[in-house]
Amino acid sequence: MSWAFLRDLLSGVNKYSTGIGRIWVAVVFMFRLLVYIAVAENIWKHEHDEFECNIKQPGCENVCFDHFFPVSHIRLWALQLIMVSTPSLLVVFHVAYRENREKHHNQKLYRKPGKIDGGLLCTYLISLILKTGVEIVFLVLFYKLYNGFKIPHLVKCDIKPCPNTVDCYISKPTEKMIFLYFLVAPSCLCIILNLSELSYLIFKYSIKCYLKRHMKKQQ
Amino acid sequence: MGEWSFLGDFLEKVHKHSTVVGKVWLTVLFIFRMLVLGTAAESSWGDEQSDFMCDTQQPGCENVCYDKAFPISHVRFWVLQIIFVSTPSLVYMGHAMHTVRMEEKRKMKEAELEAQEKKNGGDTYYQQKCSMAEKEAKLSGWDEAGGQIILRGSLLNTYVYSILIRTAMEVAFIVGQYVLYGIFLETLYICQRAPCPHPVNCYVSRPTEKNVFIVFMLAVAVLSLFLSLAELYHLGWKKAKERCSRAYKASPSTAPGRLESAPQAERAQMYTPPPDFNQCLSSPNGKFISPFSNKVASQQNTANFATERVHGQEDAAGEGPFIKSSYVESPEVASECAAPAFPENYFNEKRRFSKASRASSKARSDDLSV
Numbered sequence: 074m075s076w077a078f079l080r081d082l083l084s085g086v087n088k089y090s091t092g093i094g095r096i097w098v099a100v101v102f103m104f105r106l107l108v109y110i111a112v113a114e115n116i117w118k119h120e121h122d123e124f125e126c127n128i129k130q131p132g133c134e135n136v137c138f139d140h141f142f143p144v145s146h147i148r149l150w151a152l153q154l155i156m157v158s159t160p161s162l163l164v165v166f167h168v169a170y171r172e173n174r175e176k177h178h179n180q181k182l183y184r185k186p187g188k189i190d191g192g193l194l195c196t197y198l199i200s201l202i203l204k205t206g207v208e209i210v211f212l213v214l215f216y217k218l219y220n221g222f223k224i225p226h227l228v229k230c231d232i233k234p235c236p237n238t239v240d241c242y243i244s245k246p247t248e249k250m251i252f253l254y255f256l257v258a259p260s261c262l263c264i265i266l267n268l269s270e271l272s273y274l275i276f277k278y279s280i281k282c283y284l285k286r287h288m289k290k291q292q
Numbered sequence: 293m294g295e296w297s298f299l300g301d302f303l304e305k306v307h308k309h310s311t312v313v314g315k316v317w318l319t320v321l322f323i324f325r326m327l328v329l330g331t332a333a334e335s336s337w338g339d340e341q342s343d344f345m346c347d348t349q350q351p352g353c354e355n356v357c358y359d360k361a362f363p364i365s366h367v368r369f370w371v372l373q374i375i376f377v378s379t380p381s382l383v384y385m386g387h388a389m390h391t392v393r394m395e396e397k398r399k400m401k402e403a404e405l406e407a408q409e410k411k412n413g414g415d416t417y418y419q420q421k422c423s424m425a426e427k428e429a430k431l432s433g434w435d436e437a438g439g440q441i442i443l444r445g446s447l448l449n450t451y452v453y454s455i456l457i458r459t460a461m462e463v464a465f466i467v468g469q470y471v472l473y474g475i476f477l478e479t480l481y482i483c484q485r486a487p488c489p490h491p492v493n494c495y496v497s498r499p500t501e502k503n504v505f506i507v508f509m510l511a512v513a514v515l516s517l518f519l520s521l522a523e524l525y526h527l528g529w530k531k532a533k534e535r536c537s538r539a540y541k542a543s544p545s546t547a548p549g550r551l552e553s554a555p556q557a558e559r560a561q562m563y564t565p566p567p568d569f570n571q572c573l574s575s576p577n578g579k580f581i582s583p584f585s586n587k588v589a590s591q592q593n594t595a596n597f598a599t600e601r602v603h604g605q606e607d608a609a610g611e612g613p614f615i616k617s618s619y620v621e622s623p624e625v626a627s628e629c630a631a632p633a634f635p636e637n638y639f640n641e642k643r644r645f646s647k648a649s650r651a652s653s654k655a656r657s658d659d660l661s662v
Contacts, residue, residue, distance in 0.1 A: 099382060103378075103379060103382065104375070107375060111296070111371045112368050112371050115334075115368075123342075125354075125355055126351065127350075127351045227487075241352075242356060242487075243355070244341060245358070246359055248362070
């Protein structure tokens with residue numbers, strides 16, 4: 074799986090971000106993308122093969138695994154990474170639209186197409202809200218699907234065709250739990266970064282607006 | 293291996309703005325840690341669970357025993373170690389990039405100002421702004437000519453803190469590895485955990501090969517730790533020098549109390565007349581003549597120090613020395629041929645040195661002995 078596309082996308086986003094936005098990109102790269110690619114994929118690679126139930130009944134292991142892991146952690150994690158990075162595309166598109174418009178009209182319409190002001194500010198704020206929303210949704214999803222962020226080493230399963238309540242053993246539960254926390258902690262950090270960037274931008278531009286109005290009144 | 297290119301790209305930028313020891317550390321990180329981990333170690337640990345065999349047919353026993361033996365695999369542990377050890381460098385890089393960006397903004401502003409002033413034709417204001425901007429650039433630590441960031445001020449602080457945190461992380465991970473696994477991996481692991489019916493022999497796959505890599509990665513971690521400590525020492529030395537030079541620039545006179553703590557020989561040497569004074573007395577031919585020997589001067593200085601010690605406290609408490617100077621500032625003094633440094637007993641007499649006396653080659657009774 075090539076994540077180079079996501080990397081290039083986020084590098085492009087970096088150009089039009091504030092300082093906090095750049096920290097967000099660095100956190101996403103280092104603590105989420107890199108950890109996912111270098112580590113998580115390998116831990117969850119053979120999770121189905123290594124899932125073992127104390128029974129010889131054919132099909133019992135399959136149904137039990139499917140019951141306890143409707144969507145594997147690793148797939149949800151990948152989806153989260155993609156969905157969290159996508160709202161930043163809105164900003165990139167808007168800047169490209171501005172540059173295109175300037176080219177089309179053959180004159181300088183904006184002070185600087187990449188500067189966060191006016192319409193681009195709204196787009197940026199919307200992207201921040203979307204990013205935060207996606208993070209929260211996925212965290213809640215993880216929590217609900219897997220009953221908290223714990224991975225037990227033993228689960229009891231009594232779904233047909235298992236003839237009775239059967240002990241099933243998950244592979245590498247401790248390691249998986251450690252890296253699940255590695256999913257949750259940077260997620261929470263990213264939420265905090267997004268919220269602080271949001272409040273910073275709103276505060277900065279409301280002060281600007283207020284000062285402009287004040288100057289106009291004085292004149 | 294492709295996954296490490298993410299981190300590699302980030303660290304390339306850090307490489308540009310590091311000290312020599314920092315560059316060596318980064319090279320060690322790239323080659324001996326990332327490359328080795330990505331190529332060799334991963335494949336060695338590839339079949340770690342599938343080939344982890346327990347002497348039992350009880351379903352689930354192997355799973356739980358593997359989980360107990362390896363709460364976190366060595367390879368994953370080393371990946372985390374690399375990430376945590378690299379993170380402080382990225383914080384430093386963020387600060388450095390911020391400095392670069394501020395510098396670029398300053399240049400743009402300068403260019404704008406220049407264009408504006410050329411239009412308006414107002415020279416003085418532009419010159420003032422330019423000089424202010426230059427001062428800002430100096431403070432920011434940006435070298436125009438080299439396009440390099442100079443490590444000073446807050447950037448140097450960030451760099452030092454990043455190395456401190458990096459060192460702490462290295463130590464933590466080395467200790468953590470020892471606590472989790474000890475140094476070597478044993479072939480046999482005896483496991484007693486439900487649902488295993490009794491203590492069961494479990495056999496680790498490829499223990500010798502794994503041990504080779506464990507020892508290698510441990511050695512590289514210790515080497516990195518050593519390099520970090522060497523860099524800290526080098527920077528600490530640099531910072532101490534910077535502080536000393538700043539202290540001399542800020543307050544040229546050294547307090548009498550401080551003088552007393554220095555050894556006498558040093559003090560004697562400090563107070564031999566500076567070359568600039570001699571140059572003032574040079575012959576009309578332009579040849580440099582030293583009218584007195586250092587030995588005689590140092591003897592006089594020793595005597596002067598004795599006097600100084602007595603009067604030192606008074607000077608400090610009272611109106612203070614009449615003329616303050618420092619040997620660090622002697623280059624400036626040389627250009628002006630202004631007042632040279634004199635021991636403090638002269639200050640008691642509050643005598644202003646006239647230009648005539650400086651230029652004169654006549655020995656006066658109160659001057660340093662000749």
